[in-house]
Amino acid sequence: MNDLLGVVDWSRAQFALTAMYHWLFVPLTIGLSLIVAIMETIYVRTGQERWKGITKYWMTLFGINFACGVATGIILEFEFGTNWSNYSWFVGDIFGAPLAIEGILAFFMEATFIAVMFFGWKKVSKRFHLASTWLTALGVSLSALWILVANAWMQRPVGMEFDPDQMRNVMTDFWAVALSPMAINKFFHAVTSGWVLAAAFVVGVSAWMLLKKSNVQAAKDSIKVATWVGLAGIVLVMWTGDGSAVEVSRSQPMKLAAMEGLYDGKEGQELVGFGILNNDKKPGDDLDPMHFSIDLPYGLSILANHDAESYVPGINDLIAGRETNPETGKMMQTPSYEERILIGQEAQQALRDYGVAKQQGDTAAMASAAKTVKDNFEYFGYGYLDSPEQAVPNVPLTFYAFRIMVMAGGLLLLLFLVLIAANLKTKKLLDNKLMLWACILSIPLVWVCSQSGWIVAEAGRQPWVIQNLMPCNAAISDISAGSVQATFWVFAAIFTGLLIAEISIMLRFISASAKRNIEQSNK
Amino acid sequence: MTIGKKLWALIIIKLALIFLLLRLFFFPNVLQERYDTDEERAEAVRNALTK
Structure with a gap:
């Protein structure tokens, strides 16, 4: 058991x-592909060569990130087969179909048009090149769609039926899986967060150029876009x-309760x-869950149900089986979780019993057992839970990660609003060193924001690998903890190396650009 | 070394590490390796999930 826990x-x-680590690279790829496409559109529409130079500058940074990030997600798929074999089998074709579509899109659409985007400047017409850049941006987002569809299914399993004979879920409705509200929301939330991340990156790098008084006009134009x-x-x-x-x-009221530290x-x-x-607080005890809080009246009811008077359950309520009726808000x-166990x-x-009946060829017993499984x-x-409390995620991690995400997001909103004002009214704001440093610091801030969002999504749904159907301890393979530990450190070394490579290549490129005119497109 | 060459080198080294080292030596597909047929795999998962 200890080894299993290990x-x-x-x-x-x-x-x-x-x-x-994968998500360090992906949102920059998603967002920067869009920004580059917009810059190239300006170049094609205005015919100004300087915009070609600006486009190629950011496209090179996109290329560095793409080269470092590409294929890092494949390792996640390796881990499914090695570490999470019960899970991989149990989800059947539901996970496989979206990942296969992602693979096809990633390798064919992205690979085709990205090649034209990087190497086709002198080989294809302006408009064909522009179309390739936009199709690359579209392909990047579409390949993100399918992995997010798969992730959303784990958070809210729909469109499938469990087959006790195959011991796996069989997809019965592809569109229910692909178009579930969880998937649609997750897709747009993740992709648009990539836009924010890349925008902060461009703003930060451009601010650095302004601080160095290099490529001033190109930096200001980049900040504007x-x-x-x-x-x-x-x-x-x-x-x-x-x-x-x-x-x-x-779908996951326990996650929401953990996000709020609500018992x-x-x-x-x-x-x-x-x-x-209050970190000593446990479900069912009399301790106050908070040492200190500033509350917004009715805020959670509005957030959760768009109804100020609606009921929102806490952790203790959920364990007792009290949930919100989505129709009435009551x-x-x-x-209860005891009953669910x-x-x-x-x-x-x-x-x-189904397995035993199958071995004995007892079809009546198989049918009876299958019905019990289905019901x-x-x-x-x-x-698989020993107690209801095992269904409660890590509350402090979820609670603080949620707040970090929201606060960082709020600061970024403020930054972009100030920059819009700077563009429209007081252009001198971009000469202010404090403002430029705020822009530069938005680069680490946006990554912290983005990672915190995923911590809320993933740590907040623990212990479930598939919501209500499979906890992590049932999904795991029968392998030794030692082998997983070894590969953990191998990964840590490889990914850290990649990250150092990316940052160092980017910094050198950005640093070198301060000594030349990036508006010259032939460089 | 131009930036393009650096990136190609990085991509090739990374893909070699992922597919030749990690995939072959560290990440076997457990069910594929241990069992020959889907029926055996299904029974192995049944035993694991109902023990």
């Missing part, structure tokens, strides 16, 4: 490490974040604007 913990750590992309991105991120909150409240909910629930958690009783165990016993499948995963 395997689970190390496999989770390895997956988190890989995913977080990036600011509008960043502002559009952050507004869309907030809008889709609002949609995500509604989805989470319906006992009510109708007209306030939102914690700022707070310090409290409704569902099976029993239901899950009954489904697992029936699945075991109780909704809470199948609870059968």
Whole structure:
């Protein structure tokens, strides 16, 4: 058992490490491809050669990031087969189909048009080149779509039926999987967050050029384009974040409760604007969950259900089975977690019986067991929990990551608004050193914001690898913790090397650009 | 070394590490390696999930 726990913990750590490193590169690829496409559009529409130079400058930085980031996501797929083999089998073709589509799009669409984008400047017409740049941006986003569809299915499994004979879920409705509200929200939230990240990157690098008094006009023009992309991105991120909150409240109410450090909910629930958690607080005890908090009245009810008077359950309520009725916004009783554990165990016993009946060729017993599995499948995963409290995620991690994401997002919104004002009114603002340093510091800030968002999404849904159906400890392979530990450190070394390579190549390129005119497109 | 050459070198080294080192030596597909047929794999997962 200790070894199993070791395997689970190390496999989770390895997956988190890989995913977080992967997500350092991906949002910059998504957002920078859009910014480069807009810059090239300006070049084609105005015919000004200087915009060609500016486009090629940012395209080179896009290329450095793409080269470092490409294929880092494939390692996640390796991990499925090695560390998470039960999970990989259990999800069947549901995970496989979106990943296969992603592979086709990534390798054919992106690879084709990215080649034209980088190497076709003198080989194809201006308009064909521009189309290739836009198609690269589209391909990057579309390939993100399919991995996010797969992720959304894990958070809200739909469009499938479990087959006890194959021991895997079979997709029954592709469109229910691809167009689930969770998937749509997640896609737009993630892609537009990439716009924000790339915009902050362009703004920060351009601010550095302004500080160095190099390429001043090109830097100001780059800031202008990036600011509008960043502002559009952050507004869309907030809008889709609002949609995500509604989805989470319906599909993963425990995650929402953890995000808020909420143990006992009510109708007209306030939102914690700022707070310090009491880390000694446990479900069911009498301790106050917060040492200190500034609350926004009715805020959480509005966020979760778009209804100020609606009920929002806390962790204790959820364990007792109290959830929100999505139709009325009132409290409704569902099976308590104790009951769900029993239901899950009954489904697992029936699945075991199915296997025995199958070996004996007893078709009647197989049918009976299959029906029991089907009737109780909704809470199948609870059968692996020893106690209801195991269904509670790491509250402090989820709570603080959520606040860091929101606060960093708020600062970025403010930055883009100030920059818009600087563009429209007081152009001298971009001569202010303090302002330029704020722009440069927005680069680490936006990455912290982006990573925090994923921590909320993934740590907040623990212990589930598939919501309500499979916890991490059931998804794991029968392998040794030592082998996972070894590959964890191999990954840590490889990814850190890649990151150092990316940062050092980028810094050298940016530093060298200060000594030349980046508006000259033949360089 | 131009930036383009550096990036190609980086991509090739990375892909070699991922597919030749990690995939072959560190990341076997556990169910594919241990069992020959899908039926055996399904039973292995049944045993793991219902023990």
